[in-house]
Amino acid sequence: MDLFLQYVGLGVTSVFMGADGALQSLPALMVLVGVLVGILIGAVPGMSGPFAMAIALPILVSIFGYGNDALYPVLGCLLGIMKGATVGGAVPAILFKTPGTPDAFLTTLDGYPMARKGQGRKAIQTAHFASVMGDNFSDIVLFIAAPAIAVAVERILGLPEKSALIILSLCFMAAVVGRAPLKGLIGGLLGMFVSLVGSTMSGNGPRLTFGIPELGNGLPLTSAVLGVLVISEVLISIEEMHDARKVDAPPPTRPEMGPRLTWAERARMLPGILRSATIGTVIGALPGIGTTTAATLSYDTAKRRSKTPEAFGQGTPDGVVATEAANSAVSGANLIPVMSLGIPGNFAAVFIILAVETIGDFSFGPQVFQFTPIQEIEGFDTILNTNLVMAFGMFTMMVMANLFNWTLGGVLMGFLGHLVRIPKELMLPVILSVSLTAAYVQDGGYLGLLTAGAFALIGYALRRLRISILPFVIGFLLAPTLEGLVRGAFTASGGDALFLFKSPIAVGMLACSAFLLVRMVRQARGA
Amino acid sequence: MKKSLLIAVSMLALASPAFAEWQPDGPIRLWIGYGAGGGTDVQGRTLAKEIEARRGWKVVPENKAGEDGTVMSAQLKSEAPDGQTLGFAITTTYDFAPMNSDNLSPEDFTYITTTAGSQMAVLARADSGWETLEDLQAAAAGGEQIVWANWGTQVEAGAELVARGLDISVNHLRTQGGKGALNALVSMDANVGWGGGVQKPLVEAGVLKILASAEATPVALDPAKPTLKDMGIDLNLGYQYIITAPDGLPDEIRDEIGAVVAEILADPESETRQFIEKQYPPAPIVTQGDALREQILATYASNIEMMKAFAQ
C-alpha cells in the first residue's frame, strides 16, 4: 500500500515537476490548450475529437520531439482534446439541431426541443453537467479497473493466450462496428496485411517492398492512420461539397436562452447520470462499440424506466442527461483495454496509444502496472517502474482535464452559440494541406506523404464500399504485435502446429471468436 | 587498450586543426539508422549539434529506422560520396547484416569513426535465482524449458552457440528490438535473454540479473561476472556505434569528419561524451579510418565463418 501511494505521489508530481526537479507548467498548459481546442472542435459540425487528435499528434511531436520529456505535453494535449470534444459537441446539437460530433446526435432529440421552448441555457447546462459527471465517473472506473485487470492478466496470460485475445478483440470489433461485419473483418485482415510491408523479424531482409529500400522499415504509422482516418473523410466531404449546388443557408438564429439550471435540479439528475454513466462505461470498456451505441442504449433505458416516457423527444432534461452522460463516459472507459492490455478499442484510444508508443521509452500493456520497489542508488538515479509513474501522471492529467471541463467548459459552452460559423468549405482544404504537411514532416519526407495519400485512397474506398474503418486501423496497429506473439508462441512451444489450442483460456477465446463469426455470417445472410 | 585509445583520441584532437580544410557545400545530412527517441537517436542528434557548434557546418539529423540500420544503409550506399550524406548505425549493420542481404556489402561504405560500444550481456530474471551460466545449465539439465529472447539472427546464433557450449537445449524467441527482449523476459515469456545496453535500469532495479558478459571484457554494470570467453565459449557479440558514408568518400573528408568527432568525444565537457559515459560506459570508443575498415572486414569474415559452422 505504501508503495502504491508512493507511485501515485510520484505520478502526480511528475506532471508538475520536470526530471531536474524544477517546476514545470507545460503539461498543465497543454491540457488546457487541448481542452479548449477540443471544446471548439467538438462544436464544429463535421469535426470530431479523434479527427483533431489525428492532426494534432504529428504536429505536437514535431514541436516537442520524441524525448521522454515530450510525452506529458503531447499526451496532455491529446487527452484534453478527447475530453473537451465530448463536451463541445452538445452545444450546436441543442441550439441548432446540428450535432458537433456524431455522438451528440441523440442530444438533438431532447436538447433542440428544449431550446425551442426557451430553455436553451438549461439544456446546455444540463448537457455540461451530465457530460462531465459521466466522464469523471468512467475515469474513476478506469483508475481502478486498469491496474486490477493488468495485474490479473499478467499472471494468467502467456503468448498463446495473448494471441487469442487479440484475435477475439478484432472479431468482436468487426461484429459490433457498422452493419457489414463480414466486410469489416476482411477490412481488419487487410489492415493487418498492409502493416506487414517492410521489415521482418527473422533478419532475412525486408519483405513485400517491391524492392523499394525506403519501405524497409514498414509504412509509417502516424501517416497511415492520418490518411485512412482523416484525409479520406476530408476527401469525401470535399467531394460532397463539390457535387452540391451552392445553397447559402441562412445563418441559424439563436433562440432565447432562458433560465439557469438550479442546484436542486442538478441533484435530481444524479440517479439518471449514474445509470447512464454506468452504461457508457461498460460499453466503452469493450473494444469497437462506440459512443453512439452507448448513447442509444442509455436513452432507451432512461425512456423505459421513466415515469413519463412520453416526455422523451419533446424536450425533457432527462433525455439530454441520458445521452450526454453515456457518451462522455465512453471516453475514460475505452482506455481500460488500452492501458491494461495494449489493445485500442476506438479511434481516440488509437491516438493515445500511438503517442505513448512513439514518444520516449514508454509503452502500454500489462507490464505498466508492475509495482517495482522504489530504490535510490547513491550517485546514480532512483530505480522505479517509469511506465507506472507515467500511468499515474496520465491519470493526473485526465483529472486536470476534467477540472478544466468543469470550470472553463461551462463558461465556454455559454459562448459557443455566439461563435461565427467556421466555413467548412475553407476549413477542409486547409486541413488537407496541414495533414499532408504533417505526414511529410513527421514521417520521413515523401515516404510519409505518399503513405498518407495511399491510405487516404484506401480509406476512401472503404468508406464508399461501406466497410467500417475501425477494424482496418486496429488491425493495422496490432498486426506486428500479433505476428510477434504468434511466432513466439509457435517457437516457444517447440514448433507445435496446434500451439494456439494447448491452453484452455486460449481455446475459450478462440471459441468465442468462432461464435462471433457464425453470428456475422447469419447476419450477413439477412436472417 | 583503453589507455592507447585515449591517447589516440587526444592525439587526433591535437592534430585536427591541420586538417580543417574541407568545407561542406550546404547542409550535411546525418541519417540515423534507428527510430526517433531511442538511445542511438539521442546520441546522433547531440553529436550533430556539437559538430555544428564546433565547425559551423549545418548538420541535419534524419531518422531512417529499420532492421538495425540496414534500411538506412541500403539508401545511403547510392548517395553521392561527398561527405554531405552520412549514416549513423552500429558495426553489426556492416560486419554481419550484409550476409543475409542481396543489396548490401561491407565494401559499399566508407567507415569514418566509431563513437561508443555496447554492453552485451546474458540476462535472467532475478527471481529465477540464477547467478551464473552454470545455474542456467543446471536448471536446463533439471528439465526446465529454456526460452531465450533475441532480436536478430546474429544474437540468436550467439544464443545457440552458448547453448551448445553449455550442452543444453534452448528454444529461441525472436522479439522486436532489444527492448522487446527485455519485455519478454520481464513478462515471463522467456527466461533468458540478451541485452545490449538497454537493460541498465532493470538490472539496477534488481529485476534482471547479468549472468555473463558477451563482450571481450566484463560489463560495467556487473564487473564480477565472467565473460563468455572465460567460460570457454568463443563468442564476442559486442558492437560499436559507427558513422559511415557511401563508398568512395575522399580520405581528407573522411579524416576531417573523423577528427571533429574525435575532438568532441575527447572533450570531458561535451554533451555527447557525457551521454556515452552514462549510457555506454565507461568511455567513448574511437576507432577511425583504415583501422576501422580493417576491423569491419575482419569481423565480417569471422562472422561468415561462424555462420558456416552452423550450416554444417
Next chain:
Amino acid sequence: MTGRPGETAECRPPVGRWNLWIGLGTLAFVALCLLVWFPRDIGSGFLQTNLTGRTVPGDSFFPILLVGLMVPLAALLILSQLGAKRGSGGEEVGRVTLGNLGFLGRALLLTAASLLVMNWTGPALVGLTNALGLTDFSGYRAASASFPFDVSGFFVGGTLMTCGFIRTTCHRLRKRHVLIAAAAVAVMILIFDGLLDNIQLPPNADL
C-alpha cells in the same frame, strides 16, 4: 467518426452487387499474393529451418495465414450475396461510382501538380538569384538550409494545393480565398520552420 445513425438508417436505392465484387476481388487479391507477390517479394517461406536445424515460422508465415483467412470470409460474403434477396437486411452495400473515380482522379492530379511545383520552385529561385548575381550556390541542395530558398517551394506549392481544393469546394476562387490559403501555409512555415529545429518541410527531406 463512425457513421451517424441517420446516415446508415436512411433508405438507399438498390446499388448493384458490390459486395459480390468485393468478395471476388478479395479472392483475386489472395490468388495474386500467393502466386505472384509473395514468392517474389518475401525472403523465406511459410516455415524455415533456422540455424539450429529447428523448424520455425518463416517471413511468409503470418502473411499466408492472413490472406488464407480472407478466403473463407470472402467466400461467405459471396455466398451470402447469392443467397440473400436484394435490398433485404444483412450486409450493407456500398458503391464506387464513375463520378467518385473522376473526383479522385482530379484530386490526385491537383496534388501531384502542386508537389511538382513544390519541387521545382526552389531550384528555379536559386537559378534566378544566381543569374542575377545575388547568390552563388552550387545548386538547390546547397541552398536547402537557408531562408527563403528552403521554404519557397513549400509556400508556392502548398498555397497552390490549398487554393485548388478551395476552388473545388466553393466552385470559384476569390482573392480572399487565395489570401487565406497563403496565410495558412505561412502559419505552417512559421511553426515548422520558424519555431522548430530539425524539421524539414517538403521537399527538403528528399534531396
